[in-house]
Amino acid sequence: MVSGAGGGAFLGDAAARLRASVVAIVDHSRGRRGRGASRGGHGAGFAWGSEDLFVTSAHVPSANTVLVVTPGGRTVEGTVVARDVDRDIAVVHAPKARVPAATTGDPYILRPGALVFAVGHPLGVKDAVSVGVFQAVRAVPSGYGLAERRPRRGRSPFIPWVQADVRLAPGNSGGPIADVEGNVIGVAAMIVSGLALAVPAPDVERLLSKLG
Amino acid sequence: MTDSRSNIAALSDQLADAVAAAGASLVAVHARPRLPSSGVHWKDGVIVTTEGTVKQEEDITVTLPAGERVPATLAGRDRGTDLAVLRIPAGSMPAATLGDPAALRPGNLVLALARLDEGGARAAFGAVSATGGKWRSWKGGEIDRWLQSDLTIYPGFGGGPLVDSAGRIHGVNSGALSRPLATTIPVETVNRVVTQLLERGYVARGWIGAAMQPVRLDEGGGLLLVSIEKDAPAAKAGLLLGDVIVALDGKSLESFDQLLEVLSGEAVGKRLRLNVVRAGEQRPVDVVIGERPRRRR
Numbered sequence: 001m002v003s004g005a006g007g008g009a010f011l012g013d014a015a016a017r018l019r020a021s022v023v024a025i026v027d028h029s030r031g032r033r034g035r036g037a038s039r040g041g042h043g044a045g046f047a048w049g050s051e052d053l054f055v056t057s058a059h060v061p062s063a064n065t066v067l068v069v070t071p072g073g074r075t076v077e078g079t080v081v082a083r084d085v086d087r088d089i090a091v092v093h094a095p096k097a098r099v100p101a102a103t104t105g106d107p108y109i110l111r112p113g114a115l116v117f118a119v120g121h122p123l124g125v126k127d128a129v130s131v132g133v134f135q136a137v138r139a140v141p142s143g144y145g146l147a148e149r150r151p152r153r154g155r156s157p158f159i160p161w162v163q164a165d166v167r168l169a170p171g172n173s174g175g176p177i178a179d180v181e182g183n184v185i186g187v188a189a190m191i192v193s194g195l196a197l198a199v200p201a202p203d204v205e206r207l208l209s210k211l212g
Numbered sequence: 213m214t215d216s217r218s219n220i221a222a223l224s225d226q227l228a229d230a231v232a233a234a235g236a237s238l239v240a241v242h243a244r245p246r247l248p249s250s251g252v253h254w255k256d257g258v259i260v261t262t263e264g265t266v267k268q269e270e271d272i273t274v275t276l277p278a279g280e281r282v283p284a285t286l287a288g289r290d291r292g293t294d295l296a297v298l299r300i301p302a303g304s305m306p307a308a309t310l311g312d313p314a315a316l317r318p319g320n321l322v323l324a325l326a327r328l329d330e331g332g333a334r335a336a337f338g339a340v341s342a343t344g345g346k347w348r349s350w351k352g353g354e355i356d357r358w359l360q361s362d363l364t365i366y367p368g369f370g371g372g373p374l375v376d377s378a379g380r381i382h383g384v385n386s387g388a389l390s391r392p393l394a395t396t397i398p399v400e401t402v403n404r405v406v407t408q409l410l411e412r413g414y415v416a417r418g419w420i421g422a423a424m425q426p427v428r429l430d431e432g433g434g435l436l437l438v439s440i441e442k443d444a445p446a447a448k449a450g451l452l453l454g455d456v457i458v459a460l461d462g463k464s465l466e467s468f469d470q471l472l473e474v475l476s477g478e479a480v481g482k483r484l485r486l487n488v489v490r491a492g493e494q495r496p497v498d499v500v501i502g503e504r505p506r507r508r509r
Binding site for chain 2: 010011014110111112113114115132133134135136138141142143144163165179180181193194195
């Protein structure tokens with residue numbers, strides 16, 4: 001299938017597979033006011049390891065109960081079951097979600113220049129894919145604008161970050177950044193000097209294993 | 213389906229190979245506080261970076277691809293083309309594999325590379341956006357080729373190379389020359405400026421020491437002399453206020469750029485034949501092009 005019409009070409013397969021695992025995480029309070037939930041804003045998350053456990057950024061849910069919007073458009077209830085503010089990761093349990101888990105990869109074996117892509121809801125555009133290249137997984141260079149003297153929680157420049165030349169926007173937070181095969185290498189956390197920063201997948205793994 | 217996935221994986225590998233190949237001649241340049249800039253080991257012992265990122269002339273160091281940090285000395289700098297040249301000990305690392313920027317076309321995939329620490333090369337990815345002929349930077353430098361791409365020049369990427377998908381280096385990226393697109397100073401310009409900076413530490417620019425204003429005469433276009441500096445080449449040649457230059461080396465003058473063109477490159481010391489109109493009569497005047505006095509930084 002060399003001349004595959006659109007869908008099969010380029011990143012199509014990997015992107016379609018990963019998008020099937022990505023949800024929108026909406027604050028419960030906002031959902032109840034009738035805004036947000038259907039518009040899929042606020043933040044992204046994705047199924048990790050099972051079809052009812054979702055990883056997102058700790059700064060996405062402000063309360064302990066959230067609404068999870070599945071790729072199929074269903075809105076289900078979720079509970080924040082773990083939160084690591086320093087690593088900016090939260091885990092949401094949504095028993096009724098039934099979303100296929102994403103596969104995970106290892107950013108530490110990626111070479112700079114390797115293609116990567118992000119899936120999220122930048123500025124409310126649902127399940128948008130953006131493509132770029134991997135730069136590094138290590139501390140953020142000094143001078144990039146992450147406070148070094150008294151870093152805010154979850155924004156320390158000294159811990160390892162997946163750094164990628166991928167365009168992100170608000171709404172990508174909590175969404176996956178994946179290698180060319182669609183294996184998640186990090187959780188999109190923020191943009192610093194235009195550079196995409198993500199929490200390395202092994203750090204997320206470690207946090208989840210503590211959950212038992 | 214398998215085909216498309218292996219195609220994209222192959223492209224990903226190729227890009228990473230290109231970064232690895234070009235990264236072998238890529239250094240971090242520590243010539244300003246905090247964030248370093250990038251540099252290319254252009255030829256043995258010679259590092260090229262952008263002039264704007266060199267904020268100190270003493271105590272400069274560079275980080276080599278292996279992570280070792282070595283001292284570097286500033287050989288020269290040229291604001292006009294935003295290039296600076298440093299010397300490091302010979303034999304430190306392989307020299308850059310240069311490409312031919314004339315072969316790049318809009319749409320070609322390219323990478324911008326940077327080295328900011330001992331942790332390895334960094335890359336940004338995009339495509340060539342526009343190419344074209346010779347132009348003059350807003351800082352007054354002559355750049356042999358217009359080469360712009362949609363790459364993000366992140367902090368510290370200035371002075372790093374523009375690399376094609378085969379890992380060849382087509383020039384040095386400047387964050388200062390134009391925005392929002394990334395501007396690359398092409399190989400031919402870098403070669404020219406490196407030669408001059410290594411020879412005398414600066415780029416000599418032609419100068420005749422006169423200010424002019426375009427005017428229209430019956431004969432066609434002309435440049436009216438409105439001021440002449442004392443002891444400058446124009447004064448020595450006997451040019452007078454009010455003279456109108458109507459031809460350069462036998463070619464009639466259509467635009468001011470023609471004069472700039474004649475004064476650029478290796479013009480210093482050359483004899484320039486002007487035709488001037490004085491008191492209604494045309495006469496030839498020979499001017500020996502001088503070297504523009506350098507302003508102190």
